[in-house]
Amino acid sequence: MTPHRKKTGTRLTGRIVFPGNPSYHAARMEFNRRFSKFPKVIVFCRRTQDVINAVKWAREQGVRLRVRSGRHSYEGFSAVNGGIIIDVSAMNKVKVDRKNRVAIVQAGNPLARVYKKLWNKRVTLPAGTAPDVGVAGLTLGGGIGLLSRKYGLTCDNLKQVKMVVASGRYGAKTIVANRRKHSDLLWASRGGGGGNFGVAIAYTFRVRPISTVSIYRVTWKWGDLEKVLPVWQRWAPSVTNRLTSTIEVAAKKVGTIESTGQLLGGAEELRRLIRPLLRAGTPVKVLVKTVPFIKATQFFAETDLNLEPKFKISGAYGFQPLPREGVRMIRDFLSKAPNRHSTVWSQSLGGAGSAVSRVSPTATAYPHRKAETIYELSARWRNNGEQRRNIQWVKRFRRALSPFVKGDYVNFPDLLIKNWPKAYYGVNFGRLKQVKRKYDPHNVFRFAQSIPVGKQSRHSYSQPDRRKDCRQPRFGG
Known part of the structure; x- marks a missing residue:
């Protein structure tokens, strides 16, 4: 597919879907059909550079972005009217090192695929039950399932995350967070919610033998x-x-x-x-x-x-x-x-x-x-x-x-x-805001209940997208 070039220096790459494309309707739909939003463009990323280009493009164009994997956000946070959806579902490789009991799982994998790939090596990961839920959002929010009481949450088994974050005024870059570097981002990625800090593209998990x-x-x-x-x-x-x-x-x-x-x-x-x-x-x-x-x-x-x-x-x-x-x-x-x-x-x-x-x-x-x-x-x-x-x-x-x-x-x-920061994050909300300020100081990754930058009142950053869901976006030059 020919990359789409705009008046800025960055072009979109990957599979790009615009309104009018035959696949646009299927591409924009969320799991929860209560939401019907009309993005300006949807980018199905195949590699890390596609994600970097999409984040840079969104910043240069000044359009809102959302990050999507399994489409299971119950309140439609991974969709947007008039903005760009960065979809990582095509990034779905799984690599298992049974000897060292670790697996590298790209963020586009649904749970059914994760379980199947791990089972081929007779190992598993404590995760959820719905087969089409994306491993990305599940992990970032915690991850509960039927091995939790023995092996912990999905996020408790996360050793490393590779993430595309905003950089400078219009840029984007890839960083790796683990216990040795960017340990604060690893901490925040273990239960701090999806879409708050950047685009997670790959996880390294500890896995367990299973029969x-x-x-x-x-x-x-x-x-x-x-x-x-x-x-x-x-x-x-x-x-x-x-x-x-x-x-x-x-x-x-x-x-x-x-x-x-x-x-x-x-x-x-x-x-x-x-x-x-x-x-x-x-x-x-x-x-x-x-x-x-x-x-x-x-x-x-x-x-x-x-x-x-x-x-x-x-x-x-x-x-x-x-x-x-x-x-x-x-x-x-x-x-x-x-x-x-x-x-x-x-x-x-x-x-x-x-x-x-x-x-x-x-x-x-x-x-x-x-x-x-x-x-x-x-x-x-x-x-x-x-x-x-x-x-x-x-x-x-x-x-x-x-x-x-x-x-x-x-x-x-x-x-x-109303007081969702306390409900979701309790005593950890203050530290999560610090991580947000460090890795996303320009609040690029924001939605109705995203972690805020700074000390705004919770109402000032929690307003949902007010556009009518049925309204088609307008396009400028």
């Missing part, structure tokens, strides 16, 4: 909610850290509760460990089996293909089990859910020697180390007319639970959270 694991799924009818959820909340953080588990309560219209989990161990041991769950309520389905680890990743990646394409999600952390009143709130909200695609999901994180909670809240940018569980409140819909009531339901639900939970996971961003 088989045991998995379970237990299903109950909805009426068992007040019997099952309190038991799971006490059990999940107290069981061996080789077992990480989840629980999801569906809307009453669906009428199910489901718990799943993964054990680094055999099926017989897993059946024994889940006995407290099996004694809660009346399980209607129980599955326990030992499988190759790659099959387990596929088991947890199974999704309802009929999921509605638009959604609103918010998150929070539980530092202790919900009291009876909190469980009743979950029952009441899911009894009056806006549709059948509304759920509350929770995963175990801490307790019982968990690798997550053994790390100091300030050792990485991810501060929520002492949380026992994480919650995700979600509502999904198809038609625009349903949007307001779904969003309001999530907002009211989060507010109702707020006396019993704290904070939010930066990978579950929520534009309705």
